[in-house]
Amino acid sequence: MYAYDSLDETLVRERAVQFRDQVGRRVSGELSEDEFKPLRLRNGLYLQLHAYMLRVAIPYGLLSSDQLRALARIARRYDRDYGHFTTRQNIQFNWIKLADAPDILDELAEAGMHAIQTSGNCIRNTTTDQFAGVAADEIEDPRPWAEIIRQWSTLHPEFSFLPRKFKVAINGSPNDRAAIAVHDIGLSMLHGPTGETGFRVWVGGGLGRTPMIAEEIRGFLPANDLLSYLEAILRVYNIEGRRDNLYKSRIKILVSALGIERFRELVEAEWAEIRDSSLRLDEAEVSRIRAQFAPPAYEVVDSGLFAAKRIEDTAFARWAARNLFPHKQPGHAAVTVSLKPIGGVPGDMSADQMEALADLADEYSYGEIRVAHRQNLVLAHVPQSRLYDLWRALDSLGLATPNLLRVTDIVACPGLDFCGLATARSIPVAQRLSERLAEIDDRHDLRELTINISGCINSCAHHHVGHIGILGLEKSGKESYQVTLGGSSAEDAAIGKIVGRGFGADEIVAAIETIVVTWLELRQGDERFLDSLRRIGQEPFRAALYGTG
Amino acid sequence: MAQIVITGNRLHDGAVVWREPDGTWSHDIANAAIYPSEAQLADGLDAGRLEEAEGRIIGVYEVELDAGESRVAPVRLRERIRADGPTVSVG
Amino acid sequence: MQLIDYSNARPAVESDVWTHVDDDAPLPAGGPATVSLERWQASRDELAGRNQPLGVRLDSHERIDDIVADLPRFDLIALNFPNLNDGRHFSTARLLRERHGYGGRLRATGQVLRDQLDPMRRCGFDEFDIAPGKDAASALPAFDQISVTYQPAADARLTAAQLRRRLPESVDVAD
Numbered sequence: 001m002y003a004y005d006s007l008d009e010t011l012v013r014e015r016a017v018q019f020r021d022q023v024g025r026r027v028s029g030e031l032s033e034d035e036f037k038p039l040r041l042r043n044g045l046y047l048q049l050h051a052y053m054l055r056v057a058i059p060y061g062l063l064s065s066d067q068l069r070a071l072a073r074i075a076r077r078y079d080r081d082y083g084h085f086t087t088r089q090n091i092q093f094n095w096i097k098l099a100d101a102p103d104i105l106d107e108l109a110e111a112g113m114h115a116i117q118t119s120g121n122c123i124r125n126t127t128t129d130q131f132a133g134v135a136a137d138e139i140e141d142p143r144p145w146a147e148i149i150r151q152w153s154t155l156h157p158e159f160s161f162l163p164r165k166f167k168v169a170i171n172g173s174p175n176d177r178a179a180i181a182v183h184d185i186g187l188s189m190l191h192g193p194t195g196e197t198g199f200r201v202w203v204g205g206g207l208g209r210t211p212m213i214a215e216e217i218r219g220f221l222p223a224n225d226l227l228s229y230l231e232a233i234l235r236v237y238n239i240e241g242r243r244d245n246l247y248k249s250r251i252k253i254l255v256s257a258l259g260i261e262r263f264r265e266l267v268e269a270e271w272a273e274i275r276d277s278s279l280r281l282d283e284a285e286v287s288r289i290r291a292q293f294a295p296p297a298y299e300v301v302d303s304g305l306f307a308a309k310r311i312e313d314t315a316f317a318r319w320a321a322r323n324l325f326p327h328k329q330p331g332h333a334a335v336t337v338s339l340k341p342i343g344g345v346p347g348d349m350s351a352d353q354m355e356a357l358a359d360l361a362d363e364y365s366y367g368e369i370r371v372a373h374r375q376n377l378v379l380a381h382v383p384q385s386r387l388y389d390l391w392r393a394l395d396s397l398g399l400a401t402p403n404l405l406r407v408t409d410i411v412a413c414p415g416l417d418f419c420g421l422a423t424a425r426s427i428p429v430a431q432r433l434s435e436r437l438a439e440i441d442d443r444h445d446l447r448e449l450t451i452n453i454s455g456c457i458n459s460c461a462h463h464h465v466g467h468i469g470i471l472g473l474e475k476s477g478k479e480s481y482q483v484t485l486g487g488s489s490a491e492d493a494a495i496g497k498i499v500g501r502g503f504g505a506d507e508i509v510a511a512i513e514t515i516v517v518t519w520l521e522l523r524q525g526d527e528r529f530l531d532s533l534r535r536i537g538q539e540p541f542r543a544a545l546y547g548t549g
Numbered sequence: 550m551a552q553i554v555i556t557g558n559r560l561h562d563g564a565v566v567w568r569e570p571d572g573t574w575s576h577d578i579a580n581a582a583i584y585p586s587e588a589q590l591a592d593g594l595d596a597g598r599l600e601e602a603e604g605r606i607i608g609v610y611e612v613e614l615d616a617g618e619s620r621v622a623p624v625r626l627r628e629r630i631r632a633d634g635p636t637v638s639v640g
Numbered sequence: 641m642q643l644i645d646y647s648n649a650r651p652a653v654e655s656d657v658w659t660h661v662d663d664d665a666p667l668p669a670g671g672p673a674t675v676s677l678e679r680w681q682a683s684r685d686e687l688a689g690r691n692q693p694l695g696v697r698l699d700s701h702e703r704i705d706d707i708v709a710d711l712p713r714f715d716l717i718a719l720n721f722p723n724l725n726d727g728r729h730f731s732t733a734r735l736l737r738e739r740h741g742y743g744g745r746l747r748a749t750g751q752v753l754r755d756q757l758d759p760m761r762r763c764g765f766d767e768f769d770i771a772p773g774k775d776a777a778s779a780l781p782a783f784d785q786i787s788v789t790y791q792p793a794a795d796a797r798l799t800a801a802q803l804r805r806r807l808p809e810s811v812d813v814a815d
Binding site for chain 1: 558560561562563564565601602603604607608624625626627630631634635636637638639
């Protein structure tokens with residue numbers, strides 16, 4: 001993975017010093033809360049219901065084992081011994097004191113980490129496929145480009161006060177595991193007619209109050225023009241984006257209002273002016289960065305052991321069938337480490353688990369860990385012959401639930417239990433659903449069925465793109481859960497459709513169970529829920545839930 | 550008049566605090582002053598907002614209590630969670 | 641109102657010699673004066689005839705399209721930041737400097753706080769009208785807090801990528 005050189009390191013250290021000074025000026029009263037808030041947000045510090053929450057950046061979801069150990073130390077020293085992984089590949093600590101935040105940033109800087117721009121109206125963490133660099137279906141590894149975007153977007157002086165937050169995602173495979181269709185800018189790697197590297201560029205996707213699928217702005221962007229093109233898009237957005245209404249300030253609103261043709265005209269006109277500037281990527285710098293993502297020195301191993309253990313141990317076989325991803329290197333697998341124990345808090349990990357996993361990463365996966373969008377972790381380079389030992393170790397840590405993309409692999413935001421923006425709780429719903437549906441999944445093999453639960457319209461859990469989405473609102477002082485069906489964040493991206501009136505906190509679990517049970521009656525063969533839904537529509541589910549039709 | 554208490558978050562650690570009758574701030578809502586008149590509530594809010602301006606407390610506002618409850622408890626779920634902590638086990 | 645002048649090698653607190661003329665007020669007999677964009681558009685010829693340093697003030701929603709042809713006329717362009725969140729004129733500043741070659745003074749006015757000074761300077765501002773009630777002198781260190789820059793802007797600073805290219809041996813891999 002990318003190793004900081006002295007320049008990268010200097011920046012994060014200086015940023016930590018700057019923040020310490022800003023906190024000092026807040027505490028002394030020199031800065032009011034209104035003046036301080038944009039500054040602390042740009043270092044990832046939120047004020048939530050019970051305490052401050054710190055969102056630490058994990059650029060494109062990639063961590064070294066030492067960095068995971070640093071996060072564990074922070075969890076122990078400054079929080080309550082755990083952290084929460086997010087849908088944008090970052091980590092959050094829920095119980096932070098403002099007074100400790102400068103020390104935390106110093107410790108993060110020591111580990112080559114930071115919380116820069118994880119909040120605020122600026123360019124956020126650029127995310128990618130958790131299987132980048134190892135996926136068998138990959139055209140090209142997007143991570144070097146994610147690192148190039150990271151550097152360009154960090155403390156960009158022109159784009160630090162945008163109309164609203166800005167999120168970029170990049171994938172390297174025709175199968176989209178980075179949800180690029182619902183990002184402000186989505187980039188997909190491809191090869192041009194003579195094999196040259198380039199990007200297909202989308203703009204204007206997003207979730208929240210007005211979910212929208214992105215539109216293609218350019219079919220082929222040569223790789224070395226990446227930064228100049230991004231700069232052109234951001235400049236048009238910074239100048240033209242609405243600033244009069246918080247709910248209409250994302251770029252998706254601008255693209256929708258202008259129409260993609262007019263938006264493209266503006267961007268391409270700006271781009272023509274800056275394409276030949278120093279933003280054009282230098283081959284030497286691209287090579288330098290690419291070299292840092294070279295694959296590890298994979299060993300050629302005999303995988304006879306893997307086959308034998310699968311026959312011998314049915315629990316192992318089940319986990320292997322569900323939590324492994326096809327690897328481009330023969331005899332290897334990318335392992336999903338589940339942070340979704342049945343009845344657990346989705347995406348949470350204790351400091352003990354973090355430290356143990358760091359050791360396992362060193363032992364089994366060249367010291368590298370990835371954060372997945374569904375709030376799990378990935379060990380990307382595991383030889384098949386070692387999978388059984390790894391599984392045993394993960395199982396003893398409670399990290400081996402065999403449920404990747406299954407109905408108990410629920411994505412949930414912290415919700416009203418923690419978050420100041422929330423309108424309903426999400427975690428207790430996730431926990432109860434997990435327990436209720438685990439048994440149905442065991443009996444019926446539901447296959448891939450994603451449930452995403454957001455505790456408010458800001459949709460941090462991406463409920464719009466869950467196969468089943470749940471949105472927690474407040475109605476007449478009570479929690480009311482709205483259900484959407486048919487969302488997808490993959491290359492067949494779709495926004496889920498609301499199925500009908502909302503359900504109370506005591507009704508929602510039964511409602512989801514009704515949906516699953518109804519589906520099982522109508523399922524053909526072993527098709528996925530999403531495929532059945534596309535075949536039969538929402539009506540059977542509406543009828544079962546509300547007794548209509 | 551509904552039973553109202555005054556709340557905010559402490560600057561240095563973000564902790565939930567409730568304004569006591571003597572103007573200090575407590576972690577425990579049971580110690581919160583319940584303002585018996587609109588005038589006294591207004592005075593309490595003014596004093597609280599002064600402290601906000603001085604930077605020790607953030608976001609001072611009023612919270613309505615559930616008159617039906619025997620203990621001191623807010624009406625809104627959000628405020629009950631602020632008073633009692635998360636409804637899920639932590640860590 | 642306190643003005644920071646960073647048109648020389650180091651920033652300094654200076655007094656403002658400019659008169660900022662309201663739309664309905666007469667221009668001063670002598671001395672440098674700024675007018676609003678609207679007044680410039682309405683009284684262009686009259687103002688062009690005045691043989692004194694001239695400046696124009698743009699509010700955050702105002703564009704440079706109407707002044708681009710006349711840039712050599714201006715000794716000062718003042719761009720307003722009405723609140724902390726309105727970052728439009730960061731782009732305006734860069735366009736003035738990099739696209740249109742504007743060589744006069746470029747001033748940030750309005751809610752200019754210490755923590756925006758460095759990005760403003762990088763975008764091409766060389767004068768900073770610090771927000772009322774804030775001390776300009778104590779804000780000066782803000783320009784020097786971050787020494788590494790990743791992306792090219794209106795200033796002449798070398799980016800990290802440029803440094804790596806030129807002096808690879810001076811940039812070590814972190815321990």
